Amino acid sequence: MFGMFSSGSGWKFSSLGVLGWDSMSMSLIFLVFWISGMMMMASYSLESKGSSYMFYSLVYLLTVILFLCFSIMNMFYFYLVFEASLIPTLMLILGWGYQPERLQAGSYMLMYTVSASLPLLMGVLCVYSLFGGINFFSVVYVDSLMTEGIYMSVFMLSLMLAFLVKLPMYFTHLWLPKAHVEAPVAGSMVLAGVLLKLGGYGLMRMMSFFWGGFHTVYSVVGILSLWGAMITSLICLRQSDVKSLIAYSSVAHMGLLIGGLMSGVYWGWEGSLIIMLAHGVCSSGLFALAGLSYDILSSRSVVVNKGMLVLLPSLTFWWFLLSVCNLAGPPSLNLVGELFLISSILSYSDYLCFVIGVLSLFAAGYSLYLYVSTQHGKVSLYMNSTVINLSGRVNSMFFFHWVPLNLIIFKVDL
Amino acid sequence: MVIISTIFSLSSGHILGVWLGLELNMLSFISFSIQSKNFNEVEAGLKYFLIQALGSGFWLLGSFLFYLSMGSWFLFETIVDFNNLIGLENIFCMAKVIMMWGLFMKLGAFPIYFWVPSVMNEMSWFSCIILATWQKFIPLILLSYLIGPETFFLGIIVSVMSSLVGGVGGLNQTRLRVLMAYSSIGHLGWMIGLMYMSWIGVMVYYGVYFVVSLSVFLFLWLFEFSSFMQVTGWRMWGKSMLILFSLNFFSLAGLPPFLGFMSKWVALQAMVNSGSYFLGCGLLVGALMNLYYYTIVVMNVSV
Numbered sequence A: 001m002f003g004m005f006s007s008g009s010g011w012k013f014s015s016l017g018v019l020g021w022d023s024m025s026m027s028l029i030f031l032v033f034w035i036s037g038m039m040m041m042a043s044y045s046l047e048s049k050g051s052s053y054m055f056y057s058l059v060y061l062l063t064v065i066l067f068l069c070f071s072i073m074n075m076f077y078f079y080l081v082f083e084a085s086l087i088p089t090l091m092l093i094l095g096w097g098y099q100p101e102r103l104q105a106g107s108y109m110l111m112y113t114v115s116a117s118l119p120l121l122m123g124v125l126c127v128y129s130l131f132g133g134i135n136f137f138s139v140v141y142v143d144s145l146m147t148e149g150i151y152m153s154v155f156m157l158s159l160m161l162a163f164l165v166k167l168p169m170y171f172t173h174l175w176l177p178k179a180h181v182e183a184p185v186a187g188s189m190v191l192a193g194v195l196l197k198l199g200g201y202g203l204m205r206m207m208s209f210f211w212g213g214f215h216t217v218y219s220v221v222g223i224l225s226l227w228g229a230m231i232t233s234l235i236c237l238r239q240s241d242v243k244s245l246i247a248y249s250s251v252a253h254m255g256l257l258i259g260g261l262m263s264g265v266y267w268g269w270e271g272s273l274i275i276m277l278a279h280g281v282c283s284s285g286l287f288a289l290a291g292l293s294y295d296i297l298s299s300r301s302v303v304v305n306k307g308m309l310v311l312l313p314s315l316t317f318w319w320f321l322l323s324v325c326n327l328a329g330p331p332s333l334n335l336v337g338e339l340f341l342i343s344s345i346l347s348y349s350d351y352l353c354f355v356i357g358v359l360s361l362f363a364a365g366y367s368l369y370l371y372v373s374t375q376h377g378k379v380s381l382y383m384n385s386t387v388i389n390l391s392g393r394v395n396s397m398f399f400f401h402w403v404p405l406n407l408i409i410f411k412v413d414l
Numbered sequence B: 001m002v003i004i005s006t007i008f009s010l011s012s013g014h015i016l017g018v019w020l021g022l023e024l025n026m027l028s029f030i031s032f033s034i035q036s037k038n039f040n041e042v043e044a045g046l047k048y049f050l051i052q053a054l055g056s057g058f059w060l061l062g063s064f065l066f067y068l069s070m071g072s073w074f075l076f077e078t079i080v081d082f083n084n085l086i087g088l089e090n091i092f093c094m095a096k097v098i099m100m101w102g103l104f105m106k107l108g109a110f111p112i113y114f115w116v117p118s119v120m121n122e123m124s125w126f127s128c129i130i131l132a133t134w135q136k137f138i139p140l141i142l143l144s145y146l147i148g149p150e151t152f153f154l155g156i157i158v159s160v161m162s163s164l165v166g167g168v169g170g171l172n173q174t175r176l177r178v179l180m181a182y183s184s185i186g187h188l189g190w191m192i193g194l195m196y197m198s199w200i201g202v203m204v205y206y207g208v209y210f211v212v213s214l215s216v217f218l219f220l221w222l223f224e225f226s227s228f229m230q231v232t233g234w235r236m237w238g239k240s241m242l243i244l245f246s247l248n249f250f251s252l253a254g255l256p257p258f259l260g261f262m263s264k265w266v267a268l269q270a271m272v273n274s275g276s277y278f279l280g281c282g283l284l285v286g287a288l289m290n291l292y293y294y295t296i297v298v299m300n301v302s303v
Helices: A023-042 A044-049 A052-071 A075-084 A086-096 A102-131 A150-166 A175-182 A185-209 A215-237 A242-262 A266-297 A313-326 A333-348 A350-375 A392-410 B002-011 B015-033 B039-070 B089-107 B115-122 B125-132 B134-146 B149-169 B176-195 B199-222 B238-253 B259-273 B277-301
Strands: A013-016 A019-022
Touching: A019 A023, A019 A052, A023 A044, A023 A052, A023 A185, A023 A266, A023 A392, A052 A075, A052 A086, A052 A185, A075 A086, A075 A102, A075 A185, A086 A102, A086 A185, A086 B238, A102 A150, A102 A175, A102 B259, A102 B277, A150 A185, A150 A215, A175 A185, A175 A242, A185 A242, A185 A266, A215 A242, A215 A333, A215 A350, A242 A266, A242 A333, A242 A350, A266 A313, A266 A333, A266 A392, A313 A333, A313 A350, A313 A392, A333 A350, A333 A392, B002 B015, B002 B134, B015 B039, B015 B125, B015 B134, B039 B089, B039 B115, B089 B134, B089 B149, B115 B125, B115 B176, B125 B134, B125 B176, B125 B199, B134 B176, B134 B199, B149 B176, B149 B277, B176 B199, B176 B259, B176 B277, B199 B238, B199 B259, B238 B259, B238 B277, B259 B277
Parallel strands: none
Antiparallel strands: A013 A019
């Protein structure tokens, strides 16, 4: 399906006035529609609670906004819909979240992303007045001499900051675990699956617009986020909240992505796109699993979520498959992406092999920790230990999460 | 009467005619804002009267100085020719600054903004609407005639500081009228700063601010909210009303997909085009703090 639009090795591009698509935006648009369908399947329990009408309208609205976001070529309109995607997400968290802390989480998310994206607005307006054009597909060849100097660095950084917060990079990630913990299942799925990728997409577009222009900022951002990713993977190991663990794991993966992207070579670029797709589907599936466990056990703590192999043997199967994908186990798209990224980072500097080694090791570590601590062990005394069968709807949802991860590997020239 | 005096003030060419219109406008506004004979409203009316009378006084003083330097009473038709003003430039600039000072006082911009929250706190919501929207109209128009490169620095300082004060002042407020007063100070800062860049921009900003803040105020008025304690009872009015309420606030904050963003866009575009990036950054910081306390209101509503 993805291959259809990228047959051959060409960089196909089709345009329709304001909207335009190349193979990068097309594959991300497929991701949007895929995840939206999964969101609806995962939130089936809302049907019985009677608030499903507004929920579905919000999901539709978000899907349309994200579709526009990935297909708009004009930088200013992109900023507009980029910010517009925040409102339905906020409504999802505020309206269907579980605890009162969701208010704090929502305002964290709003303040972090908006305060980082106002520099982007200034930057886009500056680009317009400096270069006279704000079309993504027109490339400005920036002389590397031009990017010396503190003002130019600040200008470049202001263009990237919004996306670095959205991704999120290590130092600006604090809103993400909060938002994930408080969001409903569908909210976390779209947040991890698509909204983070919006940041990666914007970063890649900005970098291709200023081809060769970011070198002063590249190194700082790339290395900071790689070290941040290493620290985050250590943080993951001491999380007791399943959703928070998955959220931190996505911070770690995105740190690797930024590192690869900032190495400035084509492999890093390709690897970023692949890992965006892979991580989008994979983390969305993990959040769906966590949400389902929460529906059954009413807890997200790893202390209570124990011995689910006894309670839900068929769910364990999906936990296993998706954890393996999360740690970049062999037949998965994540593996391809990480290999691309790691080789591009090593081409940038050999000294980073230590950081990458620790990062990959602990990525495997926390994925195993997530799997083992929830599936094995003794069932909590407070639980009825009767085997629960999963419905066909749930099984097919996880099947559709897992299939693209292990089939697209046959056609990775996206 | 408020409307008639506004038209009178803005259509007279003579400075003293403008002054007459300003005074008429103030008196008519006071007369309907204290209709209920509530003691608080009378106190608010008195505060408003003192400040506005002082502002008009400054305007009058400035206009005499203006006549002294220019030899003309006509603010709008006079072409300033600095060659004829040898020896009198200082007086001319002073006249301008004093007149602007009076207008800042009447608007409630940075140095003399203290009266706005305390007056709005004690007024009815309807008077608050008029005070925050319509009453800004005459001083803003008059200000646009006075600005020029020689007062650029003053205007920028007033603009950025108003925006910051509007942001900081509202941070810890629980009374919604005071909060809305600070928000109006913040928006005023944007308008004053924008005035140096683009006149059309100010009109767009003012128009958008008028519409958006009108809808926010009407919400608060119709549901008779005055503090956070009352806001939390949203379950009485349902989820769709809640969403409308929050969207109005986000629009006032200038978040992108809404109308309020358009004014911010116009303002920033004008500032970037004229190269004043730091003014834009200062105003954005103020706007962020505005957004923060609007968010607090919305969060309190949606508990």
